[in-house]
Amino acid sequence: MKVAILGLGYVGFTAACCIASEGHEVIGIDVNPNKVRDIMSGRSPIIEPRVDEMLRDGVAAGRIKADTALGSHLDGCDLAIVCVGTPSAADGAHNMGFIADVTQQIAAALSAERDRPLVVAYRSTFRPGTVEELVLPIFRAALGEAVEDRVEVVYNPEFLREGSAVDDYFQPPKIVIGTGDGQPCAVMNMLHANIDAPVFITGYREAEITKFVDNSWHAVKVAFANEVGRACLALGVSARQVHEVFVADTKLNISPYYMRPGGAFGGSCLPKDVRALQHIAADTGTNLPLINSLIRSNEAHKHRLFEYAVGGLEPGARILLAGLAFKVGTDDLRESPNVDLARKMLAAGFKLDIYDPGVDAAKLIGANLGYAYSQLPALKQLLVDKAHAEGTAYARVIATNATADTLELSGTVEVRNLGRLP
Template sequence: MRIAIYGLGYVGLTGAICLASEGHDIVGVDVSEDKVRQIASGASPIREPGLDAMLAEALAKGRIRCTTDPVEPARTSDMAIVCVGTPSAPDGSHNMRDIAEVTRQIANGVRDTGRKGTFTVVYRSTIRPGTVDGLILPIFKSALGAAHGVIEVVYNPEFLREASAVKDFFNPPKVVVGTADAKPSARVAEMNRNLDAPTFTVGYREAEFTKFVDNSFHALKVAHANEIGRVCVRLGIDAKVVHEIFVSDTKLNISPYYLRPGGPFGGSCLPRTCARSSTSPTTSARTPMSSTR
C-alpha cells in the first residue's frame, strides 16, 4: 500500500521504517525541514536499535521519502497514519491542536483530489475518549460535506517502548482497532497481516480509552515498585529478591485477578493491609507482598 505517516517522532518514524521494510511505499510528513533532510540523508533523528540499518535499506529500495507538504500525500496515498503529539498540560488535559490541524490538512487534500474510493485515516496518537466523535469526524464532515463518506476513520493505538520499539512493532502485546461500527477495517487488516497478536475490533471510545487504561496501569506499577523498593532499603530487605518472588506468581499477582470491574472486594487480607498501610510504614512494607487473597 501507499501509506502517508503524519508526524515523524518516535512512534511515526518507527512505524514508517518498519512498514517500509514490509514492502509498503511510505511518505513521511513532518513540519520540521531539518528532520526531513536528516531522514532523507539516511540518519535517524531517534536512537533505536536496528532502525538506522532499516532506514538505509528502505531508502536504497526507494520505499520511503519525506516531505513537509501535508496535502500532496493525502491525494496520492491509500492510507494515512497520524502520529502527531498530544502533549499534556499541567491540569492533565491534552493539547489537540496538532490533531485538528493535520485532520484539516488531510481533508483538504482529499477534497482537492475529488477521490471516489475510500481513504483510510488511522490515528495512533494518544487521544482522550470521544475525540474521534467530537473532534475528528466533525472536521472531515465540515471540510468535505456530503463527500465525507470517502473517509474511513480508524483509531489504532500503539504500544511501543523506547529501546525496543522495532521489536514491539512486529511483536505487539495486542492489536486494538477502533472503528465506527466496531467491525474490521480491510486496509488496517492488510497493514497488520504479518502481526501475530490478539486482535480486538471495537468502537472508537473503547479503543481510545484502552490506551489510557494501559498508561495509567503502567504508571501504577512503576509507582508501586519504586515505593516497595524504598521501603525495602529502609528495612534492610533485598528488593531484588522480593521482586523475584512477587513476579513469579502469575496466578494472582501478574494476572487478570483483582482487575475486573464489579462488586466490592470480599476478603480479609486486602482491607486489613489498606487500613494498616496508612499508619504503619513497617506493616505496609510487609503485607502488600504477602497478601494474595
C-alpha cells in the same frame, strides 16, 4: 499500499521504517526540515535499534520519502497514519492542537476525484470521544455530505517501547482497531497481514481508552513496587529479595514487568497519560484515588532516590551519573526521572558528570531538545565520554540503568544502583 505518515517522531518514524520494509511505499510528513533532510539522506533522526539499516534500505529502494508539507501527497494513498504529539496541557489534559491542525490539513488535501475513501488511522493518544467529538466534526465541516465517500476514520493505538520498537511493531501484544461501526477495516487488515497477534475490533471509545488503561496500569505497578522499596530501605529489609519472592508467584501476581523496586517512572508516555486520565476523571466527576496518587508517589520516590543517591556525601563531592535517558538504549530525555535527579544534585552543590552513550547533545531534536535544555541548560558541558568517566576519581557513581556496567571504573569507587534497590 501507499501510506502517508503524519508526524515522524519515535512512533511515526519507526512505523515508516517497518511498513516500508514490508514492501509498501511510505511518504512521511513532518514540520521539522532538519528531520526531513536527515531522513531523505538516510540518516535516522532517533536512536533506536535496527531503524538505521531499514531507513537506508527504504530510501535506496524509493519506498521511503519525506516532506515538510502534505501538498498532494495523499493522492493515490490507501492509508494515512496520524502520529503527531498530544503533549500535556497546563491542566493535565492532552493538548489537542496538533491533532486538530493535522486533521484540517488532511481534509483540505483530499482530492474530490478519489474513487475510494482514504483510511485515516490515528495512533496519537487522546481521550475517549476525541474521534467523535473533534476529528469527525472537522472532516464533516470541511467535506460536507461527501465525508463518507472521502474518508474512513479508524483509531489504532500503538504499543511500542523505545529501545525495542521494531520488535514491538512486528510482535505486538495485541492489535486494537476502533471503527465507527465496530467492524473490521480492510485496509488495516492489509497493513497488519504479516503480524501474528490477537486482534480486537472495537468502537472508537473502547480503542481510545486502551492506552490510558495500559499505561496507567504500568504506572500503578511501578509506583506500588517503589513504595514497597522505600519501606524496605527504611526497615533495613532487602528489597531485592522481597522482589524475588513476589515475582515468583506468576499465578496470582501476574507478571514481573514494571514491578521491580527501582527507578521512578518517566518518559514520554506514562506521566503524560496518567495526568490526562486524572483530568478525565475530574471532568466526569469520577473518583480515582489510586490514579490520583500515582504522580505524587512517583515524585516522592524521585526525592527518596535523590536522598539515597547522595546520602553521606558533602556538597562539593564529585559524582558520576551513569545513565540520563529514561531508558537505556534511547536518547529520550522527556520527563526522565534521571534528568530530575541531575538537577537536584546540581542544586545541592555537587560536582556532576553525566555518562550516557546514547545521548548526544548535538543530535537532540524537537520536544526532546526543548525538554533537555529547559531542565539542564548546561547539558552539553555535563556530558562526558567513556574515557573521562573511567579516568576520573569520583566520590560515588550513581547507576540508573545498565550503563554503569559498561564502565571499567578505577579504584574502589562506590556504586549505588537506583535501577535496582538493594
